Structures are given as structure tokens and as C-alpha cells.
Amino acid sequence: MAPAKPQNMREKHKMIPPLDAAGLDAAALRYVERFQTTRARLVRLLRDKLRTRGWQGDAPPDPEAVAERMAALGYIDDAAFADARARGMARRGMGSGRVRQSLAAYGVQAEDAAPALAAVDAFSAALELARRKRLGPWGPPANDPKLRQRQLAAMARGGHDIRLAKAILAAPDIATAEALRDAYS
Numbered sequence: 333m334a335p336a337k338p339q340n341m342r343e344k345h346k347m348i349p350p351l352d353a354a355g356l357d358a359a360a361l362r363y364v365e366r367f368q369t370t371r372a373r374l375v376r377l378l379r380d381k382l383r384t385r386g387w388q389g390d391a392p393p394d395p396e397a398v399a400e401r402m403a404a405l406g407y408i409d410d411a412a413f414a415d416a417r418a419r420g421m422a423r424r425g426m427g428s429g430r431v432r433q434s435l436a437a438y439g440v441q442a443e444d445a446a447p448a449l450a451a452v453d454a455f456s457a458a459l460e461l462a463r464r465k466r467l468g469p470w471g472p473p474a475n476d477p478k479l480r481q482r483q484l485a486a487m488a489r490g491g492h493d494i495r496l497a498k499a500i501l502a503a504p505d506i507a508t509a510e511a512l513r514d515a516y517s
Contacts, residue, residue: 350386351393360398364407368416371399371408372439410444418448425461428452430491454493455516458500459509461490468501469509 351359359381360374369377378395387393402408417438418431426434428449435445462468467483474480480501487497496516503509 348385350388351382352387352389353391353393356382356393356395356398357401360402361407364402368413369408370410370413370438370440371403374399374402374408376439410440411447413438414440414445414448415451418445418452422452422457423460425457425459425464425490427457427461427491427493428454430489433491454496455513458487458490458492458496461487461492462500462509469503469506474501 349355356378360378363369363374363377375395378393378398382393382395399408403410414435417435417440421431421434431452432445432449435448463470465471465483465486467486468474471483474483483501484494484497487501488494496512499512499516500509503512
């Protein structure tokens, strides 16, 4: 006779066996083969899995050791993750401040994040955000002080320096905004 099918998700969830050392390694390997990640994020994922599924092993689980082993094997590289994340965010118009916050949220250490942050071209990113959001010379004339304030707030949320944001938003046309590069490089 076939086993009874679970009636709901809770019953199905209860049927998953607890993790052991091999299962924890397998879960980590499955994750790093699908996603580029950091040590801290992998540790967080493994702790969540342990909390959800439980542990059946002689020694206590050590997610940090599993993450270090994955890094030693070359499956995790926090500096490469930081570089890729910073480049992608800069292409979308995010400034250094926003990139720094994102890398910190992923658990990237300062020494791994520093080269990636140094490579972010703040001026190009600010222009890209203004173009994408139709701010300053790319959008309608901002004669209303409230509209100007909202545009400035959008640039600040994007992680851009306030002086740079004000200069780009005050530019009368696109050529003038692009010519500001010399003043902010």
C-alpha cells in the first residue's frame, strides 16, 4: 500500500529529515553552484536550513566552517562578488553610498569591498540615474520647488553626493550636465 499523501504543506514539511554533516555540505554546494554569494550570506542560509530542518549529528553544526571550506575550494569569493555587485549597481545608476550599503547587507568585509567601491564612477552613475528616472535635464522643467526637492531626494536615495546631485539637476540641458564631469572627477 502506498504511503498517504500529505494533506497540507505543514505535513509535507514535517516529512523532511533533519540535516547531518553531509546534508549541510550538500545544501551549501547546491546553493553556491546556482548563485554567486558571500560567506556571510551562505552562513545565514545554512542557519536558516538548520532552524527549519533540525540537526542530527554527533558534533554541533558549524555553518562557518562549511562556508570557509567553500571559499577555500574557490566556490565563494567575496571580493569577486563585491566587484560584480558594484559594477551592476553602478550601471543601474546607483552611487557609492548605495553600493556600500548593499555590500554591507550581503556581509562583504570592508577590505573586500574597498576595491569595488573605488572602481565605481560616481559621475557616470549619477548621470545614468538622472537619465533613467528622467530627472534634471532629462525630464520636464522642475520649476516647482517641491518637484525639485523630490528629484534631489531620488538622487540621494540612489546614494549620490548631494553637491553632485544638485549640479546635475540644475543643469539646463544634457550637454551641460555631461560637461560637469571635469568639476566632479
